[in-house]
Amino acid sequence: MDCTLCGLPTPTPPIEAGGHGFCCFGCREVYRCFGDDVLAGEIVEAASQPLSPPDGAEAFLRVDGMHCSSCEILVERTAKKTDGIHSASSSFATSTARILYDPDRIDESQLPEILSVAGFRARLRGAAAPEPDERQSLFRLLVGVSLTAVVMMLYLAFFYPTHLGLVDFEELEPVRWLAFNAAPKVMFALTTLIIFYVGAPIFRGALIGLRVGVLNMDNLLAVAILAAYGYSAGQLFLGSLDLYFDVAVAIVTVVTVGRFFEQGARARATGELTGLMEAWTPVLRVREDGAFLQRSVDEVAPHDRIVIWQGEPVPVDGIIVEGQAAVDESLLTGEPFPVSRGPGDSVLGGSVIVEGSLEITAGAAAQSKMDTLARILWSAQSSFAGARSLADRIAGIFVPAVLGLAVVVAGWSLLDGVPPGAALLTGLATLIVSCPCTFGLAIPLTTAAGVSAALRHGIIVTSADIFEKAPRIDIAAIDKTGTLSTGNMIVAETFGVPEAARYAAAVERLSAHPIAQAIARLDQTHSATDLVIHPGRGAVAMVGDRRVAVGAKSLFATLGWTIPEQLAASASAHMPGEGVISYVGWSGRVHGAIVTRDESRPDWKAVVDRLREQARVVLLTGAEHPSGYEDGVDEVHAGVPPEAKAAVIRRLRADGTVLMIGDGSNDAPALAAADLGIAFGAPTALAADAADVVIPGGRLEKIFDAFDVIATTRRRVRQNLGWALLYNATAIPLAVSGYLNPLFAALAMSASSLLVVWNSSRRIGGTEPASASISAARTRPIKQGREFARP
Numbered sequence: 001m002d003c004t005l006c007g008l009p010t011p012t013p014p015i016e017a018g019g020h021g022f023c024c025f026g027c028r029e030v031y032r033c034f035g036d037d038v039l040a041g042e043i044v045e046a047a048s049q050p051l052s053p054p055d056g057a058e059a060f061l062r063v064d065g066m067h068c069s070s071c072e073i074l075v076e077r078t079a080k081k082t083d084g085i086h087s088a089s090s091s092f093a094t095s096t097a098r099i100l101y102d103p104d105r106i107d108e109s110q111l112p113e114i115l116s117v118a119g120f121r122a123r124l125r126g127a128a129a130p131e132p133d134e135r136q137s138l139f140r141l142l143v144g145v146s147l148t149a150v151v152m153m154l155y156l157a158f159f160y161p162t163h164l165g166l167v168d169f170e171e172l173e174p175v176r177w178l179a180f181n182a183a184p185k186v187m188f189a190l191t192t193l194i195i196f197y198v199g200a201p202i203f204r205g206a207l208i209g210l211r212v213g214v215l216n217m218d219n220l221l222a223v224a225i226l227a228a229y230g231y232s233a234g235q236l237f238l239g240s241l242d243l244y245f246d247v248a249v250a251i252v253t254v255v256t257v258g259r260f261f262e263q264g265a266r267a268r269a270t271g272e273l274t275g276l277m278e279a280w281t282p283v284l285r286v287r288e289d290g291a292f293l294q295r296s297v298d299e300v301a302p303h304d305r306i307v308i309w310q311g312e313p314v315p316v317d318g319i320i321v322e323g324q325a326a327v328d329e330s331l332l333t334g335e336p337f338p339v340s341r342g343p344g345d346s347v348l349g350g351s352v353i354v355e356g357s358l359e360i361t362a363g364a365a366a367q368s369k370m371d372t373l374a375r376i377l378w379s380a381q382s383s384f385a386g387a388r389s390l391a392d393r394i395a396g397i398f399v400p401a402v403l404g405l406a407v408v409v410a411g412w413s414l415l416d417g418v419p420p421g422a423a424l425l426t427g428l429a430t431l432i433v434s435c436p437c438t439f440g441l442a443i444p445l446t447t448a449a450g451v452s453a454a455l456r457h458g459i460i461v462t463s464a465d466i467f468e469k470a471p472r473i474d475i476a477a478i479d480k481t482g483t484l485s486t487g488n489m490i491v492a493e494t495f496g497v498p499e500a501a502r503y504a505a506a507v508e509r510l511s512a513h514p515i516a517q518a519i520a521r522l523d524q525t526h527s528a529t530d531l532v533i534h535p536g537r538g539a540v541a542m543v544g545d546r547r548v549a550v551g552a553k554s555l556f557a558t559l560g561w562t563i564p565e566q567l568a569a570s571a572s573a574h575m576p577g578e579g580v581i582s583y584v585g586w587s588g589r590v591h592g593a594i595v596t597r598d599e600s601r602p603d604w605k606a607v608v609d610r611l612r613e614q615a616r617v618v619l620l621t622g623a624e625h626p627s628g629y630e631d632g633v634d635e636v637h638a639g640v641p642p643e644a645k646a647a648v649i650r651r652l653r654a655d656g657t658v659l660m661i662g663d664g665s666n667d668a669p670a671l672a673a674a675d676l677g678i679a680f681g682a683p684t685a686l687a688a689d690a691a692d693v694v695i696p697g698g699r700l701e702k703i704f705d706a707f708d709v710i711a712t713t714r715r716r717v718r719q720n721l722g723w724a725l726l727y728n729a730t731a732i733p734l735a736v737s738g739y740l741n742p743l744f745a746a747l748a749m750s751a752s753s754l755l756v757v758w759n760s761s762r763r764i765g766g767t768e769p770a771s772a773s774i775s776a777a778r779t780r781p782i783k784q785g786r787e788f789a790r791p
Contacts, residue, residue: 034680061122076114078117112124140197143193190245198256207530223431228244288305308358311352325342451714453764459709478633492595492596506541534558548586563697567592607701612633624638624639659677663680668690725754
């Protein structure tokens with residue numbers, strides 16, 4: 001049977017509670033804590049579903065170019081109207097889509113082409129990302145700024161002085177042909193190029209909104225641009241000089257500049273993240289007819305015999321047929337110590353061999369635990385629709401309201417006997433003064449400033465959507481291994497004769513095992529020779545004229561050496577819940593014991609105490625015994641497998657806004673399920689992909705810097721939008737009443753935009769440089785597994 005909570009196979013007999021069967025004590029304890037509520041709709045569907053869904057095959061795609069909730073609707077509708085696709089879900093916040101399709105009617109390779117519509121660029125999960133078209137964006141920006149400068153200079157030279165009464169038309173008689181014949185035509189040509197080339201992304205977004213019936217900010221921008229451009233083009237062909245091309249080009253250019261800086265800030269953040277992540281090895285060794293063949297992970301077939309050496313990741317789930325090794329599964333299960341594996345044992349794909357070597361046969365599905373976690377992550381990301389931005393929500397109401405108001409104003413003026421030209425100008429002034437340049441700048445520029453401020457603090461924002469989320473955290477869920485602890489082993493206690501520690505250090509100095517490295521730091525005066533490694537159990541070497549053994553009880557049982565009961569009892573009594581005892585012996589007898597444990601971060605207690613002032617703190621870990629941390633938090637969920645972590649987070653979300661902090665691949669589903677996910681330390685690529693924020697390095701208190709940047713940026717966005725609403729509330733009545741002509745409406749719009757630019761450009765946060773923490777994270781290798789203790 002399968003686990004009721006997470007869907008994994010249960011042992012025989014299963015672990016039971018409340019009439020349900022569970023795969024582990026962690027899942028049982030989660031059920032005991034939350035009851036049947038955690039089972040109702042909270043099961044991790046991605047884990048419990050078979051690899052191929054019963055109604056078809058499943059595929060995950062990355063869809064570049066999605067920027068609002070309208071894009072989600074268009075992607076899903078495009079997919080569903082394709083013959084052979086059963087269902088689709090997507091999220092613009094994570095740029096992902098999940099497709100269920102009939103493999104007999106449509107091939108997986110066809111899906112990217114089907115979804116690549118309206119400027120979207122879709123690719124299958126794992127496919128290489130296309131190079132960002134930065135040069136085209138920069139060229140578009142330069143064209144817009146340059147041509148707008150020319151248009152504005154012509155207005156400054158000939159039109160503004162006459163409109164404002166500073167210069168009489170007679171004074172421009174010597175340059176009449178240039179000012180009133182050539183200049184208008186040049187402005188028309190340049191404005192046309194600016195609108196339909198530089199402003200193409202705006203119109204693309206507006207068309208997407210119209211196609212799906214959801215109005216967004218681009219619709220409001222497009223209306224104002226086309227109104228100013230259309231009116232001015234009509235006046236030009238009628239021989240009038242009542243032109244407002246400056247309004248149209250100003251809107252396009254100002255919005256393009258704002259979005260360019262936002263994209264640049266996101267690209268810098270993505271570049272930093274890419275520099276921190278390492279790719280999982282794409283090749284492995286398969287034994288076939290006595291020879292080794294190099295194959296990629298995708299080419300592994302069920303029952304292939306794969307050879308894995310020390311320090312390498314296990315590529316797929318399998319059964320060990322030969323060899324003995326200490327295997328680090330910490331990033332998959334949360335357990336901080338390597339486990340000893342030998343012939344007949346199962347091994348998880350994505351774990352790392354820290355000592356010894358193995359030969360395994362690939363499982364029947366030829367898939368890895370890492371693949372399962374990745375599937376859960378992608379399923380979560382594609383099922384959570386992105387929060388519709390505040391600006392788009394405002395636009396959904398504002399667009400029809402402004403259009404209706406402009407039509408009513410123009411119509412009322414005509415009925416009141418106002419000449420058609422003047423009535424049209426009143427309607428145009430209403431559209432121009434309500435143009436959302438300020439709205440268009442409020443979020444992009446402030447977001448760019450927020451992302452840049454985060455980078456100065458050594459914080460990488462991977463999802464600008466966090467600036468739209470609720471700033472208050474009600475519940476903080478924290479992983480233990482690698483987050484509250486460093487993942488490095490230290491010696492906690494020594495027992496027995498003094499020579500035991502010195503001899504042990506000499507032997508362990510020759511070993512690469514993480515516990516060995518911790519013990520080796522105890523002494524530097526002795527040296528050892530003739531080392532013999534017993535993978536996962538210990539080591540034996542000559543120290544002087546003595547044959548010294550250091551390791552677990554199983555090593556001494558193999559050697560036939562005795563362990564004094566009093567020594568074993570003393571070591572066990574002083575061992576922390578997650579500690580490991582290494583015995584030291586020579587001359588056929590054990591003479592000492594050394595207890596090692598996972599090192600706690602020095603600032604963990606202060607950080608957790610500060611978090612508890614703001615939120616309920618929950619320790620969510622795969623470790624069975626998180627000793628030393630229980631008293632510092634409000635709630636503990638121990639032994640929770642990765643597949644169930646996301647279910648716990650979703651249950652906690654029923655009580656309020658949830659923050660999740662973790663570092664391993666086993667934390668990725670929980671990071672994706674939380675309202676705010678922070679990948680800390682040296683996160684795996686899977687964890688970083690799931691998180692909204694990545695904080696490299698070892699300073700846990702930087703999470704509060706992240707909170708400050710997020711809160712300040714969100715406050716600035718609100719300030720800018722508040723000013724925009726105040727400006728429109730003041731200017732629109734003036735335009736409706738006829739007291740504000742289009743020229744002054746354009747000046748008011750420009751002044752409002754400049755105020756937003758100034759407010760957005762104010763420095764966010766302190767001046768602490770990020771170079772030290774980011775450089776430190778880069779110089780420390782980011783491994784698929786972390787080195788811990790010998791079992």
